[in-house]
Amino acid sequence: MTGTPGAAASRDGEAHERSPPCSPSYDLTGKNKVVTVDGTRVKLQIWDTAGQERFRSVTHAYYRDAQALLLLYDITNKSSFDNIRAWLTEIHEYAQRDVVIMLLGNKADVSNERMIRMEDGETLAREYGVPFMETSAKTGMNVELAFLAIAKELKYRAGRQANEPSFQIRDYVESQRQRPSCCSFL
Ligand SMILES: Nc1nc2c(ncn2[C@@H]2O[C@H](COP(=O)(O)OP(=O)(O)OP(=O)(O)O)[C@@H](O)[C@H]2O)c(=O)[nH]1
Secondary structure, rough: OOOOEEEEEOOOOOOOOOOOOOOOOOOOOOOOOOEEEEEEEEEHHHHHHHHOHHHHHHHHHHHEEEEEEEEEEEOHHHHHHHHHHHHHHHHHHHHHOOOOEEEEEOOOOOOOOOOOOOHHHHHHHHHHHHHHEEEEOOOOOOHHHHHHHHHHHHHHHHOOOEEEEEEEEOHHHHHHHHOOOOHHHO
């Protein structure tokens, strides 16, 4: 789902499936995942929420209890990017206060139709203090990393020990993410 909280990890960790997977090879939304973090299996229950304005009131119910939200926009679609601020405002109002948010600019493989520069995604993410990367559900670029980073953050929060070094999701994503090789012309 573009321009929306595209995926959410819920509190109970039980499997639910709401919408069919998108046709590209790597699913950003729509499936449940088990991610292994330092030998521990972290089960993510993922909901793909409706992005359209008319579904917003329904969507609240989906992310109200979420522990993490992946906000996706489509790098070839400016309005999906412009909608992100509205979604962040919504999230601020309706989601858990400590929800983990990640901003993803999807379709990074479609470089010839790019409308949103990677720097614009980075600037927006910095403004809201959330991790950011570009992804491709087609090639799989950074898809596993998005889920792994969320799982690491949730596991860290759940079992934080006094002497454990803190996990910084933004730094982790920044250091691990791949960059599309396409963007230098913009
Ligand atoms: N090239 C490319 N196409 C993608 C990518 N992700 C999704 N698509 C295509 O974009 C179209 C929309 O994908 P969806 O996953 O249905 O997007 P959505 O925003 O959830 O759409 P709705 O649920 O209909 O609102 C489909 O044709 C997908 O195959 C990607 O990373 N790269």
